[in-house]
Amino acid sequence: MLKKTILGVFAFAAVALGGAMVQAAEEYPHTDQQDWSFAGIFGTYDQNQLRRGFQVYREVCSSCHGLEYISFRNLHEEGGPEYSEDQVRALAAEYTVADEMAEGGEREGVPADRWPNPFPSEQIAAEANGGKAPPDLSLMAKARGIHMDFPWWVFNYFTAYQEAGADYIYNLLTSYEEAPEGVEVAPGLHYNEYFSGHFIAMGPPLSDGIVSYADEATPETLEQYSLDVAAFLQWTADPHMVSRKSTGFLVILFLVALSVLMYLVKRRIWRDAH
Ligand code: HEC
Structure with missing residues (x-):
């Protein structure tokens, strides 16, 4: 009798859990978790990947997104892309930054300057992007995460999983699709399978071949660019x-x-x- 009751309770719990998981799976998109070099308790950033990711950010994303918390000189620091001091100085000098003290209110950038925001104000940024200002990306990898059903997230305590932000960004960038039949996408919005609500004001920023890597062995694909820029943004959020x-x-x-x-x-x- 007791055995039967216990079995019954287990069966009920299994069905309920299964039902909850199926329901949750319908509400949340599937996340493709990646093998990041910085995963686990001994993981470290792959310097070449950070450099490629920075290149993607600079050539593509930086026309809309700022990196408020990153100064040029951070790119030289240990554990990051580690560009040389001369490279950082030359890079900073390519930008013009606002400075009230300077003649004409502007001067050439120096390593201590923050990464310049592409838009002079949030309002102008929003106007240029169909009403939605592109958010700052410095802490984006900390601000976003992925959905995991119970009991899967429990394992995160044991595997020290903290790459959810990079996984989110990777999945977002690789999930632009044609809208399903019968779904209307308003002008200025784009269909993205991974984005919450699916309609995103950012058009697909990456596609195969748009960034040329110096290292010819690295594929120039949407997939690779997304991995690299996500790794770079993980670094900006957790240098x-x-x-x-x-x-x-x-x-x-x-x-x-x-x-x-x-x-x-x-x-x-x-x-x-x-
Ligand atoms: C043409 C401008 C433009 C470019 C280029 C661009 N973005 Fe965006 N991005 C936007 C806008 C606008 C939003 C706000 C979208 C929204 O909330 O609907 C956004 C939002 C985002 C978000 C936040 C999504 C969320 O969960 O809220 C991320 C992450 C992001 N962009 C990453 C990138 C990366 C990485 C690149 C470069 C590969 C890039 N963007 C290039 C305009 C741009």
Whole structure:
């Protein structure tokens, strides 16, 4: 009797869970999770990928999106794309930045300057993009995530999964499609299978071949560009990840050693207390 009841409860739970998962799967699009070099507790950024991603950002995305929290000199710092100081100085000098102190209110950029916003104001940015201003991308990889059904997200605690922002950006960029039959897309909007609500004011920014990579072995495809720019945006959102992970590892190692030591001390102190 008891066995039957327990079995019944399990069967009910399984059906309910299954039902909830099917329903959730219908509401949320499927996410293609990628193998990022920065995944896991020992993962680090792939410098070549960051450089390619920066190139994609600069040649394509930067005409609409700013990187408010990134200064030119960050591109030189350890753990990032690590351009040389001269390269960064030359890059900054290609841009004109607003400066009240300068003659005419503008001057050549220097490494300490923030990445210049492509639009002078949010309102103008919105007007140029069908009413929606392109959001700043510096922290986008932290601001977005992916949907996971229970119980899958529980595993994230064990795998240290923190690449949801990069996965989101990759999936967004690769999910532009023809709208399904019978679905009207208003002028200025585009159909994107992954975007919440599906109608996005950003047209598909990437397509095969639009950015030329110096390294000929890297494919010049929508897929590769999306991976690279998503990795770059993960770096802009978390530039100190590499040093954070290695410090974290040392701290844990230290705590483990300390615990062993403390246990031995305790054994010694209590040795004669029977
Ligand atoms: C022609 C202008 C333009 C270009 C170029 C462009 N974007 Fe956008 N982007 C927009 C606009 C406008 C929005 C706001 C869309 C909305 O909310 O409907 C947006 C939104 C986004 C979002 C946020 C989506 C969300 O979840 O809210 C991301 C991420 C993004 N763009 C990434 C990129 C990347 C990466 C590139 C370069 C490969 C790029 N964009 C190039 C105009 C642009």
